[in-house]
Amino acid sequence: MKVTVLGLLAVWLLTACHTPTKEKSKENAPYLVVLSMDGFRWDYSNMYNTPNLDSIARVGVKAKSLIPSFPSKTFPNHYTIATGLYPEHHGIVLNTFTDPAIGDYKLSDRKAVQNPDFYLGEPIWVTAENQGLRTACYYWPGSEAPIKGVYPSIWKKYDATVTYENRIDSVFSWLQLPSGIRPHLILWYFDEPDHIGHLEGPFAKDTKTTVERLDSLVGVFCHKINQLPNADSINLVFLSDHGMGQITKDKSIALAEYLHEDWVESIRGGNPLVMLKPFEQYTDTVWSVLSSIPHMKVYSKETMPDSFHYTESNRILDYVCVADSAYALFWKNTHFVNGGTHGYDPSDTDVHAIFYGSGPALKEGYVSESFPNVDLYPLFARILNLEPAETDGSLAEVESVLKN
Numbered sequence: 001m002k003v004t005v006l007g008l009l010a011v012w013l014l015t016a017c018h019t020p021t022k023e024k025s026k027e028n029a030p031y032l033v034v035l036s037m038d039g040f041r042w043d044y045s046n047m048y049n050t051p052n053l054d055s056i057a058r059v060g061v062k063a064k065s066l067i068p069s070f071p072s073k074t075f076p077n078h079y080t081i082a083t084g085l086y087p088e089h090h091g092i093v094l095n096t097f098t099d100p101a102i103g104d105y106k107l108s109d110r111k112a113v114q115n116p117d118f119y120l121g122e123p124i125w126v127t128a129e130n131q132g133l134r135t136a137c138y139y140w141p142g143s144e145a146p147i148k149g150v151y152p153s154i155w156k157k158y159d160a161t162v163t164y165e166n167r168i169d170s171v172f173s174w175l176q177l178p179s180g181i182r183p184h185l186i187l188w189y190f191d192e193p194d195h196i197g198h199l200e201g202p203f204a205k206d207t208k209t210t211v212e213r214l215d216s217l218v219g220v221f222c223h224k225i226n227q228l229p230n231a232d233s234i235n236l237v238f239l240s241d242h243g244m245g246q247i248t249k250d251k252s253i254a255l256a257e258y259l260h261e262d263w264v265e266s267i268r269g270g271n272p273l274v275m276l277k278p279f280e281q282y283t284d285t286v287w288s289v290l291s292s293i294p295h296m297k298v299y300s301k302e303t304m305p306d307s308f309h310y311t312e313s314n315r316i317l318d319y320v321c322v323a324d325s326a327y328a329l330f331w332k333n334t335h336f337v338n339g340g341t342h343g344y345d346p347s348d349t350d351v352h353a354i355f356y357g358s359g360p361a362l363k364e365g366y367v368s369e370s371f372p373n374v375d376l377y378p379l380f381a382r383i384l385n386l387e388p389a390e391t392d393g394s395l396a397e398v399e400s401v402l403k404n
């Protein structure tokens with residue numbers, strides 16, 4: 001997108017040279033629009049043609065990669081991006097889990113997804129709303145529940161059938177609302193290229209086509225934003241929750257081939273990460289069987305790597321099994337075809353994600369080192385001049401992307 005230096009300077013001078021009233025200062029507050037493209041692997045821009053993202057990196061910033069939090073699954077990571085907390089602290093420890101007091105949580109269960117009791121921490125839209133900034137979410141995990149009693153000013157029930165073009169039009173129309181009711185923070189979501197990545201893997205022709213289509217949509221969106229009279233005050237971020245690893249049928253582990261079903265009280269998760277709770281009398285047996293299975297690791301709360309930050313929640317079951325890179329892991333492998341998955345150790349670059357951004361708060365033509373996604377909440381709070389809640393992230397590693 002084109003943001004002229006003169007234009008930016010003019011906006012800066014205008015805002016710097018007078019003392020606005022409180023209400024006026026809200027209207028003059030910066031804008032931040034964050035699009036998540038699910039499963040957009042960090043190196044798709046090296047493998048495929050992504051001229052629009054490349055041009056955002058040229059006029060703005062890009063991270064070498066965005067490091068997901070463990071487990072590198074969709075809901076845990078979107079909610080980490082929103083709160084700056086590791087899943088063990090924000091409570092969305094997997095896409096599917098059970099809270100001993102509240103019950104089952106899963107993506108397809110509307111009642112669960114809309115129950116605020118599942119969500120700990122403070123998402124950035126709640127921070128913003130509480131500090132007088134209007135916000136909008138178009139399908140961000142967590143945004144359908146009144147967390148701490150607060151909804152985004154605009155939010156929608158998840159409906160995967162709404163076209164991306166329609167979502168672009170809605171977000172664009174929100175940015176044209178009268179300034180008093182216009183959202184200053186917008187978080188929105190595309191479910192590709194995750195879906196095609198699962199079906200066909202990150203290196204497939206259809207994945208290339210999907211990635212290139214998404215890049216064109218990014219171009220269409222930036223072009224529209226550039227038409228707005230206040231384009232120079234809008235920061236745009238394009239990111240993803242995790243990447244995608246290639247898996248093949250010959251590298252697949254089914255735990256049920258090693259463990260008796262009646263040794264195990266509960267099982268949660270799915271390829272390539274399964275957590276389970278053995279019945280008390282089988283604790284040692286299950287541990288020793290799991291420890292002997294090749295091409296995967298099993299962790300208890302005592303042996304969990306510190307870098308996973310994945311012990312401090314009673315929603316995490318006793319044993320967490322994670323496949324090695326490029327391996328698939330299931331309880332029962334019934335209908336597995338070659339394709340892709342994610343959920344692996346965040347140090348595996350296959351699951352690294354993207355971060356691109358441009359706008360008045362961000363440097364021009366700057367490539368940062370990889371940074372963890374817990375740092376995004378502090379970054380977003382700084383861009384929006386918000387007093388941040390306490391998080392697991394810090395500005396230290398990401399502030400190099402900011403101007404000044």
Ligand code: AMP
Pocket residue numbers: 038073074075095107108113139140141142158160189191194195
């Ligand atoms: P996964 O690849 O299993 O980690 O999850 C990706 C899937 O999550 C997407 O294909 C969507 O179907 C689903 N999903 C993403 N956002 C939402 C949402 N806000 N509500 C319900 N399901 C969602």
Ligand code: ZN
Pocket residue numbers: 038039073074075194241242
């Ligand atoms: Zn995802």
Ligand code: ZN
Pocket residue numbers: 039074194195198342
């Ligand atoms: Zn996925």
